[in-house]
Amino acid sequence: MTTTSEATAVRSLGSEVTIDGLSVAYGDFHALRDVSLQVPAGTTTALVGESGSGKSTLALAAGRILPAGARITGGSVRVGDVELTALDGRALRAARGRTAAYLAQDASAALNPVMRVGRQIAEVHQVRNGAGRAEAAVLARRGLEDVGISDPDRVARLYPHALSGGMRQRVIIAMALAFHPQLLIADEPTTALDVTVQAEILGLVSRLQQEYGLTVLWITHDMSVVAEIADHVAVLYGGRLVEHTDVLTLFEGARHPYTEALLQCFRSGRDAGPKEPFTTISGSPPVGGAPPGCPFHTRCPLADSRCGTDLPEPRRLAADHVAACHRLEVVR
Numbered sequence: 001m002t003t004t005s006e007a008t009a010v011r012s013l014g015s016e017v018t019i020d021g022l023s024v025a026y027g028d029f030h031a032l033r034d035v036s037l038q039v040p041a042g043t044t045t046a047l048v049g050e051s052g053s054g055k056s057t058l059a060l061a062a063g064r065i066l067p068a069g070a071r072i073t074g075g076s077v078r079v080g081d082v083e084l085t086a087l088d089g090r091a092l093r094a095a096r097g098r099t100a101a102y103l104a105q106d107a108s109a110a111l112n113p114v115m116r117v118g119r120q121i122a123e124v125h126q127v128r129n130g131a132g133r134a135e136a137a138v139l140a141r142r143g144l145e146d147v148g149i150s151d152p153d154r155v156a157r158l159y160p161h162a163l164s165g166g167m168r169q170r171v172i173i174a175m176a177l178a179f180h181p182q183l184l185i186a187d188e189p190t191t192a193l194d195v196t197v198q199a200e201i202l203g204l205v206s207r208l209q210q211e212y213g214l215t216v217l218w219i220t221h222d223m224s225v226v227a228e229i230a231d232h233v234a235v236l237y238g239g240r241l242v243e244h245t246d247v248l249t250l251f252e253g254a255r256h257p258y259t260e261a262l263l264q265c266f267r268s269g270r271d272a273g274p275k276e277p278f279t280t281i282s283g284s285p286p287v288g289g290a291p292p293g294c295p296f297h298t299r300c301p302l303a304d305s306r307c308g309t310d311l312p313e314p315r316r317l318a319a320d321h322v323a324a325c326h327r328l329e330v331v332r
């Protein structure tokens with residue numbers, strides 16, 4: 001039987017995540033190819049890239065919570081000391097429960113509409129942490145307080161439809177924390193919220209991340225979110241990791257032409273007046289598989305003939321900086 005202190009105790013939650021040579025396919029189509037990435041325990045890595053670049057596939061593979069139909073075709077994922085890619089069946093189901101919690105863009109889809117929110121969080125404490133019913137109710141209220149809800153007793157009795165979008169997202173965060181996750185996957189959880197609420201939720205997750213030492217993979221299109229929450233950034237294009245670096249280097253010394261193009265779009269959107277056009281990346285991301293050579297070569301202003309035929313290997317430029325590009329010397 002679990003004691004009160006065991007059920008209540010929150011470990012220093014985050015574990016190191018090591019992804020090595022990971023490839024994932026939906027049917028015959030490879031959405032992710034040969035991606036290697038390390039997320040140190042207790043840090044946040046932002047996954048950025050245009051739509052379809054493979055951000056969600058990578059994050060979901062890191063928690064082994066890919067949808068049905070997705071197959072890991074190569075490589076490995078280790079969370080803490082568990083090699084997730086080596087597990088299947090019952091062992092995988094058990095490991096999943098211990099490993100990752102997921103914050104979705106649409107918080108209402110993650111909540112049961114006919115159950116009071118306090119009960120939903122309490123159930124996690126009962127099932128996941130072995131708390132008794134009364135203790136779980138206390139923990140649920142404490143969880144609501146922890147995510148900045150000032151009147152947890154009242155809110156615990158509400159159904160999800162009675163909550164605003166921001167409040168629903170807070171409830172989902174409280175529920176995610178109740179899982180004591182080794183890895184928190186945040187899939188653009190703030191994009192559906194208005195700007196003020198978005199800032200509040202980002203501030204909240206940053207505080208909780210530090211307080212609980214959470215390891216976070218944060219999927220986003222938005223470089224201002226990256227600046228706010230990330231320690232490291234992984235840039236994906238056409239299912240490949242093209243650059244991986246710490247957040248300061250990203251903004252001050254990105255080396256891959258695709259990363260540079262994303263940053264130019266961000267800066268021009270941020271600095272443009274209301275009627276000024278802002279920069280976009282010409283062309284579209286690959287659909288149905290990346291071309292041979294560098295996946296970005298068809299849109300890259302610096303591409304030469306080799307870029308169309310040879311896949312660039314990731315090159316280590318500093319302890320915390322890797323980029324895969326044949327033309328790094330001419331970027332800076």
Ligand SMILES: Nc1ncnc2c1ncn2[C@@H]1O[C@H](COP(=O)(O)OP(=O)(O)OP(=O)(O)O)[C@@H](O)[C@H]1O
Pocket residue numbers: 026031049050051052053054055056057058067069288
């Ligand atoms: N369940 C699925 N079945 C088939 N193909 C899928 C599935 N999920 C994703 N894909 C495809 O895999 C590729 C990568 O998708 P993924 O959702 O990982 O990209 P993303 O960068 O997260 O995009 P977005 O920002 O639009 O969410 C895309 O081409 C997508 O169409």
